[in-house]
Amino acid sequence: MTKLHDQGLLKNSSYWHGEWHRSNTHFNITNPASGEVIAKVADASAADAEQAVAAAHAAFADWAARPAAERSQLLMRWQQLLLDHQDDLGLLLTLEQGKPLAEAKGEIAYGASYLQWFAEEAKRVYGDTIPAKAANQRIMVLKQPVGVVAAITPWNFPNAMIARKAAAALAAGCTFVVKPAQLTPLSALALAELAHRAGIPAGVFNVIAGTDAAAIGEVLTQDARVAKFSFTGSTNIGKQLAKQCAGTVKRVSLELGGNAPFIVFADADLDAAVDGLMASKFRNAGQTCVCTNRVLVQQSVIAAFTEKLQQAISKLKIGDGTRDNVDIGPLISEDACAKVDKLLQAALKQGAKLHCGGKRQSADSLFYLPTLLSDITAEMDITQQEIFGPVVALQSFSEEAEAIARANATEFGLAAYFYSRDIGRIWRVAEGLQYGMVGINEGLISNPAAPFGGVKQSGYGREGSKYGLADYLDTKYLCLGGLDR
Numbered sequence: 203m204t205k206l207h208d209q210g211l212l213k214n215s216s217y218w219h220g221e222w223h224r225s226n227t228h229f230n231i232t233n234p235a236s237g238e239v240i241a242k243v244a245d246a247s248a249a250d251a252e253q254a255v256a257a258a259h260a261a262f263a264d265w266a267a268r269p270a271a272e273r274s275q276l277l278m279r280w281q282q283l284l285l286d287h288q289d290d291l292g293l294l295l296t297l298e299q300g301k302p303l304a305e306a307k308g309e310i311a312y313g314a315s316y317l318q319w320f321a322e323e324a325k326r327v328y329g330d331t332i333p334a335k336a337a338n339q340r341i342m343v344l345k346q347p348v349g350v351v352a353a354i355t356p357w358n359f360p361n362a363m364i365a366r367k368a369a370a371a372l373a374a375g376c377t378f379v380v381k382p383a384q385l386t387p388l389s390a391l392a393l394a395e396l397a398h399r400a401g402i403p404a405g406v407f408n409v410i411a412g413t414d415a416a417a418i419g420e421v422l423t424q425d426a427r428v429a430k431f432s433f434t435g436s437t438n439i440g441k442q443l444a445k446q447c448a449g450t451v452k453r454v455s456l457e458l459g460g461n462a463p464f465i466v467f468a469d470a471d472l473d474a475a476v477d478g479l480m481a482s483k484f485r486n487a488g489q490t491c492v493c494t495n496r497v498l499v500q501q502s503v504i505a506a507f508t509e510k511l512q513q514a515i516s517k518l519k520i521g522d523g524t525r526d527n528v529d530i531g532p533l534i535s536e537d538a539c540a541k542v543d544k545l546l547q548a549a550l551k552q553g554a555k556l557h558c559g560g561k562r563q564s565a566d567s568l569f570y571l572p573t574l575l576s577d578i579t580a581e582m583d584i585t586q587q588e589i590f591g592p593v594v595a596l597q598s599f600s601e602e603a604e605a606i607a608r609a610n611a612t613e614f615g616l617a618a619y620f621y622s623r624d625i626g627r628i629w630r631v632a633e634g635l636q637y638g639m640v641g642i643n644e645g646l647i648s649n650p651a652a653p654f655g656g657v658k659q660s661g662y663g664r665e666g667s668k669y670g671l672a673d674y675l676d677t678k679y680l681c682l683g684g685l686d687r
C-alpha cells in the first residue's frame with residue numbers, strides 16, 4: 203500500500219477505553235480500484251462490542267460533567283488534527299472506498315466541519331425558564347446528555363458519517379461507540395487515533411470493527427446501557443435495528459435510503475441545472491443517499507437538456523481515484539456493479555433509450571461507465587429503487603402538478619431537487635415535495651449548519667445544526683416549589 207506521511211494513522215484493530223485491542227482473527231480490506239488487499243484488520247466480536255459499551259458507560263459521568271467549554275476545546279483539537287492530516291486521511295479513504303482523492307479530501311474537510319460546528323454548539327446548550335401557574339413555584343427546563351450513544355455507519359462516507367454523529371454526541375456530553383462498515387473501517391480507526399492524540403478521554407469515543415454485523419448490532423441495539431442508537435444505511439436494515447431497539451426503548455435516529463427526484467422546469471436556467479445534476483448525480487460515482495435517482499424534465503426542454511447533459515457526461519474521467527483529475531472511481535463491490543447493471547438491462551428491455559455508457563469499463567473491473575438513459579417510465583425498477591451508481595435516468599413530464607405527484611410517488615423522502623426561476627412555482631413545489639431536504643437551484647445541499655435527514659421511510663432524526671444537537675439531549679423539567687415559606 204502507498205505510504206502515508208504518518209504511518210501511525212493506519213490502524214488495524216478496534217479501539218475502546220483508550221486502547222487498541224487485538225483479535226485472533228482478521229479480515230481483509232480491499233482497494234476496489236485494483237482488488238489489492240491494503241490491510242488486515244482484527245475482527246472484533248460481539249463480546250468486544252460489549253466491552254466497548256462498558257467503556258463508554260464508565261466514561262459517561264465524567265465526560266457529561268465536564269464544562270461545555272472543555273468538551274468544545276477537545277473537539278476543536280480533534281478537528282484541527284483531521285485538517286492537519288487531510289492528505290493522509292484522504293488517501294486512506296480513497297484506497298479503501300474508491301472515491302477520487304479530491305472528493306476524499308473534501309470528505310475529510312466535511313467531517314471536520316461537523317466537529318467544528320458542534321464544538322461551537324456545545325457551548326450553546328441552553329435551558330429554559332417558564333412562568334409557573336402558582337406564585338410559589340418556578341419552572342425550569344434543563345438539557346442533559348442522553349447517555350451512551352451507539353452508531354452503525356455505511357461505507358459510502360467512511361469518515362463523515364461517523365464524524366457528524368460523534369461530533370454532536372460528544373458536544374452534548376454523550377459517549378460514543380461506532381461500528382463502521384466492514385468494507386471501510388480504516389478511516390474510522392484513523393479517526394480514533396486522532397481522537398486519542400487530541401486528548402479525548404478514554405471511553406468517550408470507541409470504534410468496533412468487525413465482520414459479524416448482526417451480532418455486534420444486537421449488542422449495540424439491545425444493551426440497556428446504550429441510551430440512543432443512530433444508524434445510517436439501508437432502509438431494510440434500519441427497520442430491523444429500530445425493532446431491536448424497542449426492547450429497551452432507546453432513542454433512535456435513522457438516516458436511510460433515498461430516491462431523490464431532480465425536476466427541471468421549462469423556465470429553469472438549463473446550464474445551471476446540468477451543473478447541479480452532474481454534482482448531485484456523479485459524486486462518489488452515484489453512491490450517496492442524496493444522489494439524484496430520477497430526473498424529471500419538462501417536455502418542452504427535454505431535447506435541449508439531454509444534449510447539454512450528454513456533453514457534460516462525455517467530459518467525465520473515470521479511473522483509479524489516486525490518479526490526477528479523475529471524476530469517477532470504481533463502485534464499491536461486485537454486487538454493486540451487478541445491481542446497477544440489472545436495473546439498466548431491465549430498463550432497456552422495457553423501452554429505455556441508451557445515450558452513452560451502459561456497461562463496465564472492462565468485464566472484470568468495478569468501474570461502471572457514466573451512463574445516460576432516456577424514455578424512463580414510472581413503472582421501471584430503475585425509477586423505484588436506489589440505483590447507487592453513475593446512471594442518469596431521464597423521464598419527461600408536462601405539468602407542474604404532475605411533476606410534484608410523480609416526485610412524491612415513492613416510499614422514500616430524503617432529498618429532492620428542482621430548478622426553476624419562477625418565484626411562485628418555487629414556493630408551490632418546495633412546499634409540495636414530501637422530502638426532508640429540498641435543493642432549489644442547488645445540487646449539493648449538505649452542510650453542518652443545516653438539518654440533514656429524511657421523512658417517510660428515509661428515516662427520522664436530524665444531523666447537523668441545532669436540531670442535530672437536540673437529538674442527543676434529554677429535556678428535564680424541574681418544578682421548584684415552597685417559595686412562600
Ligand code: NAP
Nearest residue numbers: 355356382383384415416419435436439457458459460491
Ligand atoms: P447497509 O447494508 O444497511 O449497511 C450499513 C451498515 O449496517 C454497515 O455498517 C453494515 O455492516 C451494517 N449492517 C448490515 N447488516 C446489519 C445487521 N443485520 N445488523 C447490524 N448492522 C448491520 O447499507 P450499505 O449498503 O452499506 O449503505 C448504503 C445505504 O445507506 C443506502 O441505502 C444509502 O442510501 C444509505 N445511506 C443513507 C444516508 C443518509 O444519511 N440517509 C447516508 C449514507 C448512506 P457491514 O458493513 O459489516 O455489513
